[in-house]
């Protein structure tokens with residue numbers, strides 16, 4: 203391997219930085235575009251709607267029960283009145299029957315009061331249900347608009363990644379595999395720059411000052427063919443100048 207391969211490797215590193223930045227942007231896109239916040243809001247709105255609907259269902263059930271009981275009381279009253287009309291009830295029992303009727307009527311009136319209360323509760327729930335539904339529809343519209351916009355952007359980022367990947371593969375073809383592997387290993391270990399310039403007598407990766415002799419060694423190595431590139435004694439990065 204020689205200096206020109208190290209220089210190409212520097213171009214590879216530059217591509218890797220750009221790739222990393224694009225991939226990071228892509229990974230955080232749902233959040234940074236606000237889509238995640240809307241999706242979260244939608245989740246809680248739907249939960250709220252579910253609760254409201256469950257309350258409403260309970261109230262409707264209660265109203266039906268009250269109506270049913272009221273109907274059955276009405277039928278009883280009707281029955282007794284029919285008996286009275288037919289003369290089946292003796293004059294002596296008439297007072298008792300009238301008492302029974304008024305007791306039934308009282309119960310029915312109580313049921314009607316309860317039903318009115320339930321109806322009011324049902325009415326009171328109607329507007330919050332409509333509000334939550336409208337908000338859900340509005341946020342869903344917003345989310346789908348945003349997702350559409352996002353998909354155009356993420357598609358574009360995907361194309362950029364593919365283009366940079368192609369460039370990278372092309373560059374790598376003319377770099378010694380051993381040098382590439384060394385670069386990959388250092389990159390993985392330090393998590394950033396694997397190839398550091400020597401500038402103003404220092405490794406630009408870790409800022410270690412190199413002695414004049416070390417700098418001479420780097421220069422000497424890079425001037426010819428080498429089986430192992432110069433590296434920084436402190437951080438292990440591949441050095442070039």
Ligand SMILES: [Zn+2]
Pocket residue numbers: 398405406407408409410434435436437438439
């Ligand atoms: Zn260093």
